[in-house]
Amino acid sequence: MTRGLLERLTGRGPRPALPETLVLGDRPVRLEVREHPTARRIIMRLAPGGGALRLTVPRRTPVRTVLAFLDRHRGWAEERLTVAPGRVRIAPGMLLPVRGVPHRLLHDPACRTARFETAGGEATLRVGGDLPHLARRVRDVLKREARRDLQAAVDRHATTVGLLPRSLTLKDTTSRWGSCTADRRLAFSWRIVMAPPVVLDYLAAHEVAHFREMNHAPAFWTLCRSLCPETEAGRRWLKERGAELHAFDFEP
Structure with missing residues (x-):
């Protein structure tokens, strides 16, 4: 203060x-x-x-x-x-959700490019580099995947409403998962990529619906549900479990 x-x-x-x-x-x-x-x-x-x-x-x-x-x-x-979920430090061997699926985090100093793999029937994320930089490298992987998934979802919904976004920015916000300005500039929390795909799709649909309806009136929700039929499931997941994604601590 x-x-x-x-x-x-x-x-x-x-x-x-x-x-x-x-x-x-x-x-x-x-x-x-x-x-x-x-x-x-x-x-x-x-x-x-x-x-x-x-x-x-x-x-x-x-x-x-x-x-x-x-x-x-x-x-x-x-x-x-x-x-409230406690803080979860990023460490080798932990389980980290990616697109709603727990992935075993593997630290391999010789690995030049982070890779999603399957080992013994278990989904894994293999990340290289020095151990002190592991959290940052994992965060970078998640941000890369989040941008890929969000851009694809936004492009699909934007085509439906007939308006294109001016920009798409990734942030690490705690008060909101996404936002849309009057001139169609979008911002999302990259942590949404840890949630199941239907949740990310709902979030993208929600913000793109603001291209036409800059409010939360009934017409907005009608449009949002037409873009994403799983809107109620996505909203419910974020309300009940969204805080779990913020518990992961990516600070070194």
Whole structure:
């Protein structure tokens, strides 16, 4: 938290301080507070993987108000934390989902190009390079595959609606899986390639449907379902299991 924001939150009089870490249940969790110019109330979210509790607060919210909010909603945070998937470090021998299928991660320093293979009836992903760079190399493979799958799905749906995208960007966002601007610039989380193909297809259809309907009115959902008949299954999967994909830690 910036000093300026802390000063604005605190105000006059005795100055309670916002803790940097909360203990929820028996687990320490980092507290992140962000002031937003258009916020009208405090919004609390648990970061993917349960690594942080995030608060969005209106401008000039007193610290006492924030602390009281945390006290009232501590039970909610603790309940969510108990079901949040823990962080999963990328390591040789682990199982990593790719297109919904668990792949055994194999580290082979002599392997020049990452390869998807089958060994003993098990799907594998073989990645080369030095071990300290394994997570980055795996991330690069997933981003490459995500771009390939998303571009194909977007092209197919864009042809149906008769409008082409201006651009397609990959990000590692935690608040949304995809977005579309009014001038048809698309952005997606590359982690979607870890989900089953029907989920990726739904996400692509959802954003392409915004080419015609920049809203979520009934006409939008009608178009989305016409592009992807498995829309409800895709939405349900992301709601119930999407957080699992954010639990994988690709930092070195």
